[in-house]
Amino acid sequence: MSAEDTRFGSGWISGVVSASLGILGFGAVACLHYPELLTTPNLREVYPLGFIRGLIHVALIIAFAFGVLSLILRRNKSLGGIGVTFTLLAALWGGSSVAIDGHVSKSDHIGLDFFILDLFVLALVFVPLERLYPKLGEQQLFRREWLTDLAYFFSSHIMVQVLMLLTLAPAAFFFRWAIDSPWQRAVASQTGWLQFLEMIVVSDFTAYWIHRLFHIVPFLWKFHAIHHSSTSMDWLAGSRLHIIDIVITRALAFAPLYALGFSSQPLAAYLVFVSFHAVFIHANVRFRFGKWKWVVGTPQFHHWHHSADAEGVDKNFAIHLPALDWLFGTMHLPEDRWPAAYGITGNPVPKGFTRQFTYPVR
Ligand SMILES: [Zn+2]
Ligand SMILES: [Zn+2]
Incomplete structure (x- = not known):
């Protein structure tokens, strides 16, 4: 990653935002489709559902717009492509307005909603903080073994x-x-x-x-x-x-x-x-x-x-x-x-x- 141009205007930042929000947005729509299986009952009780739907909607719009921007700016189309693809799939699957029918009972579940929300909030807080006030100035956002640590984050939330x-x-x-x-x-x-x-x-x-x-x-x-x-x-x-x-x-x-x-x-x-x-x-x-x-x-x-x-x-x-x-x-x-x-x-x-x-x- 370090050899790649990640500066503002290179299409890299918009690509990362698009791919991240696109994948998370797609996961959120999946949660609306299968709340019993994919969401955490304790969290479900306190969700302001109207606000959450609005958030998913805005996230998908940003993911799409930034994806297009990255496709235009960046020679490597992978990030923008991933962002736009997941956004379109989420939209085709019903987007933020998927109806939740009837009563959602407590059952065995995995915490996909917890993973999405926690990752979203923590990234929103810490990614800018670590760019603005870094201890290790040369460290990249996607530093060595970041995927390994994301796998740990994913598994501990899902379980x-x-x-x-x-x-x-x-x-x-x-x-x-x-x-x-x-x-x-x-x-x-x-x-x-x-x-x-x-x-x-x-x-x-x-x-x-x-x-x-x-x-x-x-x-x-x-x-x-x-x-x-x-x-x-x-x-x-x-x-x-x-x-x-x-x-x-x-x-x-x-x-x-x-x-x-x-x-x-x-x-x-x-x-x-x-x-x-x-x-x-x-x-x-x-x-x-x-x-x-x-x-x-x-x-x-x-x-x-x-x-x-x-x-x-x-x-x-x-x-x-x-x-x-x-x-x-x-x-x-x-x-x-x-x-x-x-x-x-x-x-x-x-x-x-x-x-x-x-x-x-x-
Ligand atoms: Zn120790
Ligand atoms: Zn430690």
């Missing part, structure tokens, strides 16, 4: 139902007896923001030690090494996590929250925050946060955790609270310095989603 069940199962199995206990009533009666902060402290404390074990125990490290195999840091890089890593970490970090009985609204706010924050700390942005960088996990803090230099190895295990690393003696946050390189020295992890999937058990 949202499976992941939720696996996350919840151990907590429910061990702590079902705690439901409606006196302490659960006391915890749930606190104000929302206090519950939110308590969840951060409790889950980050658990996650700190699980994370540290993943680094110490050789068998667990084989799973977690995949997350560390990325040599680029950006908003998509954090998605690279083996499913076993995701399930063990989430299930064990969630169990105490379940046992303590936090109420559903602060819990929802917590889940939205942690998923956004997890993307943010991997992002290729050079923001400094003054004194706040000692209070909450920032990109600089977590980038050091991914450092290939010895000084950053096995440091900064916390995700939200650097204080935990300070407390347990694993903090590394030099004033203004960032790691010179990312990844694992002598990286043993193979390339590609499928080979990485089987790597830990080979």
Whole structure:
């Protein structure tokens, strides 16, 4: 990609926008056709459907217009061609006005809507931020192995139902007896923001030690090494996590929250925050946060955790609270310095989603 002309006016930017919106728009129309199969019930309940339809409509118009623009400007017609083709297919399939007939019941599903929405929102936020304030200025949007990381992003969103069940199962199995206990009533009666902060402290404390074990125990490290195999840091890089890593970490970090009985609204706010924050700390942005960088996990803090230099190895295990690393003696946050390189020295992890999937058990 680096040899290619990607400047403004070359037709590359319009081509990328067209292909991305065309494919996402086509997926969104598929969600309207098969809501039971392709959409997430919890999200369905809160969708402002009129607004979503408008969004799909506008996305398809932009995808088509930018696709035509890219076809005119760019000698290589692939991006514009993909964008226009998917837009036309989406339009022929009914576009944004596909009717949803009758009652949509809860059933086994894959989270295609979650994938489309989350990718759309995160790209809208982070792609411009990483262009305007890059830490690694020379890094491309489609840097090395970006498709691998997109495959991770796709799979973890598509499997949202499976992941939720696996996350919840151990907590429910061990702590079902705690439901409606006196302490659960006391915890749930606190104000929302206090519950939110308590969840951060409790889950980050658990996650700190699980994370540290993943680094110490050789068998667990084989799973977690995949997350560390990325040599680029950006908003998509954090998605690279083996499913076993995701399930063990989430299930064990969630169990105490379940046992303590936090109420559903602060819990929802917590889940939205942690998923956004997890993307943010991997992002290729050079923001400094003054004194706040000692209070909450920032990109600089977590980038050091991914450092290939010895000084950053096995440091900064916390995700939200650097204080935990300070407390347990694993903090590394030099004033203004960032790691010179990312990844694992002598990286043993193979390339590609499928080979990485089987790597830990080979
Ligand atoms: Zn780690
Ligand atoms: Zn990470």
